[in-house]
Amino acid sequence: MxxxxxxxxxxxxxxxxxxxxxxxxxxxxxxxxxxxxxxxxxxxxxxxxxxxxxxxxxxxxxxxxxxxxxxxxxxxxxxxxxxxxxxxxxxxxxxxxxxxxxxxxxxxxxxxxxxxxxxxxxxxxxxxxxxxxxxxLQMMRRELELERAHYENMTHRFAEQRVASFIWSMAQRYRERGYDWECFRLPVLHRDTATYLGLTPETVSRILKKFQKEGVFTWRRKYVEIHDVPRLQQAAGIAPKPDQCPRCCAAMG
Amino acid sequence: MxxxxxxxxxxxxxxxxxxxxxxxxxxxxxxxxxxxxxxxxxxxxxxxxxxxxxxxxxxxxxxxxxxxxxxxxxxxxxxxxxxxxxxxxxxxxxxxxxxxxxxxxxxxxxxxxxxxxxxxxxxxxxxxxxxxxxxxLQMMRRELELERAHYENMTHRFAEQRVASFIWSMAQRYRERGYDWECFRLPVLHRDTATYLGLTPETVSRILKKFQKEGVFTWRRKYVEIHDVPRLQQAAGIAPKPDQCPRCCAAMG
DNA sequence: CGTGAGGTTGACTTCGGTCAACGTTTGTGG
DNA sequence: CCACAAACGTTGACCGAAGTCAACCTCACG
The missing domain is CATH 2.60.120.10 (Jelly Rolls)
Known part of the structure; x- marks a missing residue:
């Protein structure tokens, strides 16, 4: 900041x-x-x-x-x-x-x-x-890039990866803004999450339960708490790349 | 011209x-x-x-x-x-x-x-x-709009609709440019079409065969020929016909 | 408290992916 | 111009990820 x-x-x-x-x-x-x-x-x-x-x-x-x-x-x-x-x-x-x-x-x-x-x-x-x-123009470009990333996420990944990836990207966006990113408010209905991810509420529910049982993260009553960052990254299919995020950083100047 | x-x-x-x-x-x-x-x-x-x-x-x-x-x-x-x-x-x-x-x-x-x-x-x-x-800026906005339309097509439609919609949108783009749009060259591999539509080549092949058998359109050797515009539009979800789409009817109830 | 929207769970179904085998084009060199 | 190999496309049998349906739970809010 x-x-x-x-x-x-x-x-x-x-x-x-x-x-x-x-x-x-x-x-x-x-x-x-x-x-x-x-x-x-x-x-x-x-x-x-x-x-x-x-x-x-x-x-x-x-x-x-x-x-x-x-x-x-x-x-x-x-x-x-x-x-x-x-x-x-x-x-x-x-x-x-x-x-x-x-x-x-x-x-x-x-x-x-x-x-x-x-x-x-x-x-x-x-x-x-x-x-x-x-x-x-840059903000517009960034919006296009986000939409493309979301498209890739939706069309070439399993439901479990989509959910993990959704939680991870939210965490990253909070991090970029300087908020706590391992524990944050997420006032999105599971139903809306399902819609956003091209899934059904039932599927989202089952996957969230699984991640909770495995101790990766929890999402209860509008609050997300990430417990196991590496496992979440892995589930989200984030390449085990060393450090930074080329595109986002460039966009932010 | x-x-x-x-x-x-x-x-x-x-x-x-x-x-x-x-x-x-x-x-x-x-x-x-x-x-x-x-x-x-x-x-x-x-x-x-x-x-x-x-x-x-x-x-x-x-x-x-x-x-x-x-x-x-x-x-x-x-x-x-x-x-x-x-x-x-x-x-x-x-x-x-x-x-x-x-x-x-x-x-x-x-x-x-x-x-x-x-x-x-x-x-x-x-x-x-x-x-x-x-x-x-306008061209950029248009690119974003196209990506969003494609996203919607991929995530909220069945394979058959995606294929129909792909052919239809190609036809429209040729029409916009003043080319013949009911019969046009489409030098895209079926494999690339499948990738683009989030499907497999096998699925695309089966669907193309079905459309051909039903006389909607053919796509053989890099050339597309549209035979039944209303049916193609309908299959693409452009002109929704209730009696032809079981799921939609249920949803519309 | 009671009510209703939202969330969960289980049984079952289905669309489209996977695998494997077989056709058909295309392109290159003899 | 043909032969042949490689790339591309098609078909069928089978499978599995996720959707559907229905019943039940639980939590926020009047």
Whole structure:
């Protein structure tokens, strides 16, 4: 957390994910101030509330300050297809940039604090700060990379690996953000987990029980506790590579 | 071909996919000329040749003028995971923009004509033509949307629907580009199709045989011929017919 | 407390993978 | 231009991972 930001101030959004767009490009204090003046709306959504939904005019981006959000759309039979879960620090709605309407539904999984940034303001900012455009492109690229990783996970692995991999990637994302990653809150229904992983709740339930029995990790009452990191990595099919994660690190600057 | 382009000249790349980035924003003749001066490299790759591979420095974008390209990477067991097939008019390598190295392998499926555009030249162009940046972002967004559609197709549908949907989407992409879409060349191995669809060659073979027997379409010796559009759409889940899909009926109840 | 959404468990089913054997194309060198 | 090998594709018998169905549990919340 410390030393990452060229400018530190008591501004509105110093803790929200928009800094991930703006700070890496080295904003001046003046630019930060301008950004803060623009990001005035800081809505709060409670569990189950809709942030935006597919088909409505795509007006804004949201930076998630706290809480968790799922992004999904309905298939032709009315089933949810969940594409992503967003964690604090993530930007929501990037894929609707320059689009007439949103393509997905975004729903709060628990109480969420957000920052709202109008698309037209972002566009304005982009003209004043060319480096910002590159950052937006990078975030988009990262979103594509995450989706591809998820796709690979879903299509070329067994159910058990998918579940292990899901827990592992959540832990990693919390770690990247400086939170405790061996014991963290995960306010996702098992049913949503199943949907996200292309499985049924029954299968997820059976697999979670197995991991618990084997002492790898537990997930009870919204809390995940990892007990055996190597076994979890192995179950998730993480290559026994020595140290770092090339892509993520590059993306974060 | 006709009437599509605001500027028509005997320039190098009037037929390559870079126009999809540039023309929609309304380039002037001067700008087109500048673009053409930059895009001088027009390499040809033969079947099986590597355009770029994961890990090597990401230097350029490629616009596919003719032929077909697959984008993939290896999983930890050395299996290919195919993410996309590129058709004439597509831009390849967008996801490596501003990245140190490519994240995927791109291989020619048959003889391919490409235009090569250095990343640093694109960056330069972007500074001179701000609208270009927006176009790049749009192409990226489109790539994300395609990946998500593919993900949905893979994870929430039966093998038969996946195959039908694959053929249908290929037909649509040819149609968009103004080619014959009811009878087209598809130089993709059945094995690669299986990999792309998360299936085995045996399963693909059985399903193709079934579609052929039912007179929906044939795919023999690199050529696809669609005989019954409504049935194909239905099989692909484009135009859902309740009476033909037992599971859906139950679900819709 | 009672109620209902969410979670668990077991018996059974099935889609699609695996294995093995056999056709059919394709491409290369004589 | 043919011969032959290697790559690609097809077919059938069998199997197993995960879905389905149904019953039951348990926990949060009014």
């Amino acid at each position: 410390t030393g990452l930001h060229p400018v530190k101030s008591q501004i509105t959004c110093s803790s929200c994910g928009l800094q991930r767009i703006c700070f890496p490009s080295g904003m001046t204090a003046d630019e930060v101030q301008r950004l803060d003046n623009i990001i005035s709306a800081q809505p709060v959504f409670k569990k189950g509330e809709v942030i935006f939904s597919a088909g409505e005019p795509a007006a804004a981006l949201y930076a998630l300050k706290s809480g968790m959000v799922k992004l999904f759309r309905m298939d032709d039979q009315g089933n949810e297809i969940i594409h992503t879960f967003y964690l604090p620090g993530d930007i929501i709605g990037l894929d609707a940039l320059d689009q007439p309407v949103y393509g997905f539904d975004a729903v709060a999984l628990d109480t969420c604090n957000l920052c709202r940034l109008e698309q037209r303001d972002l566009e304005m900012l982009g003209m004043q700060m060319p480096a910002l455009n590159r950052q937006v | 006709t009437g599509l382009h605001p500027v028509k000249s005997q320039i190098t790349c009037s037929s390559c996919g870079l126009q999809r980035i540039c023309f929609p924003s309304g380039m002037t003749a001067d700008e087109v000329q500048r673009l053409d001066n930059i895009i001088s490299a027009q390499p040809v790759f033969k079947k099986g040749e590597v355009i770029f591979s994961a890990g090597e420095p990401a230097a350029a974008l490629y616009a596919l003028k003719s032929g077909m390209v697959k984008l993939f990477r290896m999983d930890d067991q050395g299996n290919e995971i195919i993410h996309t097939f590129y058709l004439p008019g597509d831009i390849i390598g967008l996801d490596a923009l501003d990245q140190p190295v490519y994240g995927f392998d791109a291989v020619a499926l048959d003889t391919c004509n490409l235009c090569r555009l250095e990343q640093r030249d694109l960056e330069m162009l972007g500074m001179q033509m701000p609208a270009l940046n927006r176009q790049v």
